[in-house]
Amino acid sequence: MNFLELIKKRQSCRKYIPGIIKKEKIDRCIEAARLAPSACNSQPWRFIVVSTPEIKDNLAENAFSGIYKMNAFAKQASALIVVVRERSYFSAKLGAFFRGVQYSLIDQGIACEHLILQAEEEGLATCWIGWFNEKAVKKDLCIPTGKKIDTIISIGFAENPELRNKSRKDILEISEFR
Amino acid sequence: MNFLELIKKRQSCRKYIPGIIKKEKIDRCIEAARLAPSACNSQPWRFIVVSTPEIKDNLAENAFSGIYKMNAFAKQASALIVVVRERSYFSAKLGAFFRGVQYSLIDQGIACEHLILQAEEEGLATCWIGWFNEKAVKKDLCIPTGKKIDTIISIGFAENPELRNKSRKDILEISEFR
Numbered sequence A, B: 001m002n003f004l005e006l007i008k009k010r011q012s013c014r015k016y017i018p019g020i021i022k023k024e025k026i027d028r029c030i031e032a033a034r035l036a037p038s039a040c041n042s043q044p045w046r047f048i049v050v051s052t053p054e055i056k057d058n059l060a061e062n063a064f065s066g067i068y069k070m071n072a073f074a075k076q077a078s079a080l081i082v083v084v085r086e087r088s089y090f091s092a093k094l095g096a097f098f099r100g101v102q103y104s105l106i107d108q109g110i111a112c113e114h115l116i117l118q119a120e121e122e123g124l125a126t127c128w129i130g131w132f133n134e135k136a137v138k139k140d141l142c143i144p145t146g147k148k149i150d151t152i153i154s155i156g157f158a159e160n161p162e163l164r165n166k167s168r169k170d171i172l173e174i175s176e177f178r
Helices: A003-009 A023-034 A053-063 A066-076 A090-099 A103-121 A134-141 B003-009 B023-034 B053-063 B066-076 B090-099 B103-121 B134-141
Strands: A045-050 A079-085 A125-129 A148-158 A175-177 B045-050 B079-085 B125-129 B148-158 B175-177
Touching: A003 A103, A003 B003, A003 B023, A003 B103, A023 A045, A023 A103, A023 B003, A023 B175, A045 A053, A045 A103, A053 A066, A053 A079, A053 A134, A066 A125, A066 A148, A079 A103, A090 A103, A103 A125, A103 A148, A103 B003, A103 B103, A103 B148, A134 A148, A148 B103, A175 B023, B003 B103, B023 B045, B023 B103, B045 B053, B045 B103, B053 B066, B053 B079, B053 B134, B066 B125, B066 B148, B079 B103, B090 B103, B103 B125, B103 B148, B134 B148
Parallel strands: A045 B175, A175 B045
Antiparallel strands: A045 A079, A079 A148, A125 A148, B045 B079, B079 B148, B125 B148
């Protein structure tokens, strides 16, 4: 599978069937994230893989209740990967300050997409989730309140792995040549 | 080449040799970025590919002078891809507001890394650049001052494509299982 085929195959999965993910598959996903580039090589990320059923069920219950219920599908995933934003190096923070850009978020986008594309290669289905009860997640996993959690990735086995069409802007709308 | 091999091969290139990039290669890179997922499918990005020598040289001269000189290596690249942050959809902006996270930056990280990994697959060398004179770039390319440019990607042919070791945090430092 070449890279374009891989990214065409990746799609957000919101319907999972039960199944246990082999540890070595998750390890390769984390390894793919670990190798990601980041501003000043800060690697401002930590991945908490939650797959023990009672811990995961409890986490999902708290993370995706109330106004976050639209993402309750994630309860059915085999694991939830909670992505904690870690501190960037001083040089990266300085650059971010002067440029007015939170490069640590760009970094997180890169690393998580590495993880997600590796999962796709492993035959696993995933979904990027940004809408969840962050406070409850921190409480549940004993993450210090000062930390920021921007993303949870649900990962597991797709109920229906059939490819949907990707709805995207036209290439002429997003690019130009000079 | 599988995905892990691809990301191991990708490395920041700061020494380029002259060469013209075939249009279809650039097109596939943009296509890879176009297919990237984003919060509420906002696709908040636009890619300006600058490869006409006099336009590129002028842009590089202005973008990487003075305090930005450390990235003057990019002048030697065959093209510079200027990434403009576009507006996210209202739902994404609302979510970003309530969650306190600029998801459009995570989106940009994903899309640009798609582009960069496709470039790697095409045998092209790249570098993520966040440190440049944004004001000068906007003036040069007639981009409205209200727009934000977070990233420039240099792209071309590596002088020395030999793989360097990636210096990364230990996997135990960036992950845990529960």
